[in-house]
Amino acid sequence: MTIRTPSRLTRLFAAGTALAAALVLAACGGNDDKKAATPDDDLAGLPPVEATAPGTIGPTLAAVRRRGRLNCGVHEGLVGFAYTDNRGQWRGFDVDFCRAMAAAIFNDPDAVRFVPLTTAQRFEALREGRVDVVWRNTSWTMDRDVTEDVSFAGTNYYDGQGFLVRRALNLGSATELNGARICVQAESTSQLNLADYFRLRGLEYEAVVVATEEEARRAYAEERCDAFTADVSALAAARTTLANPEQHAILPDVISKEPLGPIVRREDPHWTRVVRWTLNALILAEEYGVTRDTVADQAKEARDPRIRRLLGVEGEFGTRLGLSDRWAYQAISAVGNYGEVFARNLGSDSALDLARGLNAQWNATPGGLIYGLPIR
Structure with a gap:
């Protein structure tokens, strides 16, 4: 049925003075109090990490740590994904991933500023540096991957x-x-x-x-x-x-097919990895049975090498990201595993009561498309 932007002499003097000073320092040799500057000197006094591999910190992570918070772009108001409650607190599926990242970086899920963005604003806000990452229902398409100068760090929700x-x-x-x-x-x-x-x-x-x-x-x-x-x-x-x-x-x-996931600026592949592996850590946590309530005990007692690597008990995987080796432990402690985040915001414990469907783990019954990449 149918329905209807001094002088040249001054510059030369200054340059000569600087060169002379440099030669004196070189002749005298360095000491512990006057070391040559390193790329990470500007991070002194910032929120510490347990171990940081020299040279692994990209410009975005450096800026986030210097600022002391993550700027996270989210939907301006979508029940279940990103919205403010009656007390003005941000809630939702994507909001929890922002908090997981803040916890992974600072061990503080509240070290995040939420920036509401419309569909038309999201790519521009990212390119202009107003946000560090966009966790907002954004479909990963070829056109966006090729022309928007952004990188998709993964898929956190398979939609249609x-x-x-x-x-x-x-x-x-x-x-x-x-x-x-x-x-x-x-x-x-x-x-x-x-x-x-x-x-x-x-x-x-x-x-x-x-x-x-x-x-x-x-x-x-x-x-x-x-x-x-x-x-x-x-x-x-x-x-x-x-x-x-x-x-x-x-x-x-x-x-x-609408694979939704976080987007970042393309010129900083290190930051892309930070986002990707934080998402991946929550997915693996569900697969391995690590929850917000059990993560502390499992970090002490687990014998499964996969769980020990995930929680920073074995290996230096967080160090490779420029984070604490307990980055995943911190994220899981803050928001829980992927399944907990889903249930609380979208699934059986929410007003939406959405079935897992394609967002079930790959080895569930019935199986879905959520698949954790190995940490090893």
């Missing part, structure tokens, strides 16, 4: 695009949306996917294009469109904000 509709329409599939008005956010992969889906099937639709995801939710609530399309997780969050959530349904059709 769907449709939210009113149950009163009695629809069973997105193919029944021929001629419908569909709310969609501008400059998003959702807008592109929508066009692809309908063109491929020879269907007609009227796009109600709005600037932000919040506006799309509002337009749908005001019945300015028949359906709202976005990532299924975003639709689930949107449904909880409606006056009568039970009167709305997410259609079973998933029309795209």
Whole structure:
């Protein structure tokens, strides 16, 4: 059914004086109080790490440590992922990964400043240095990987695009949306996917294009469109904000692949590794059965070499990142493992009550796509 920027002499004198001083120092030899400057001298007095491998600290980690906090870009307000509670505290799945990073770096999950960003702001804010990392529902696509001058450090949530509709329409599939008005956010992969889906099937639709995801939710609530399309997780969050959530349904059709994950500036591969391995540590913790409640005991008692490497009991893996060898222990102690973060914010312990689905561990039953890279 159809639904509708002194002088030259001064400079020469200064240069000569500096050269003379350098020659005197060289002739006298150095001592413990006057060592040659090293790349990490500007980090003196900053929050300590247990061990730091010379030369491994990249410019972003150096800046973060100097500042004393992580600047983390997040969604401006998406239930389950990033939002402020009644006390003004940031909560959510992506927020917890920001806190895990702060804990990994400073052993303090509160050493983070949350910077809310719209879809249009996220890449620019990162490139301009206003944030150190963006943990915000951002799909890893070829175009973004090649043209946005950013690097994706991993995938923390596997999503897909769907449709939210009113149950009163009695629809069973997105193919029944021929001629419908569909709310969609501008400059998003959702807008592109929508066009692809309908063109491929020879269907007609009227796009109600709005600037932000919040506006799309509002337009749908005001019945300015028949359906709202976005990532299924975003639709689930949107449904909880409606006056009568039970009167709305997410259609079973998933029309795209949306691997969501953190993004960083491309010119600092060291920082990319810090982000990637912090995410990976939480994933491995779940696989190995390390939780926020058991991590301290397991650091003392575990015999499994994989757990001992993860928690910094064996090896110097954190040192290789320019962090404490207990970086993963600190992160897990702060927010728990991947499964705990999921359940608290998106899963059975949350208002969204989303199934793990593709975000289950690779060795679960049924298995998912969450797979921890080995620390060794």
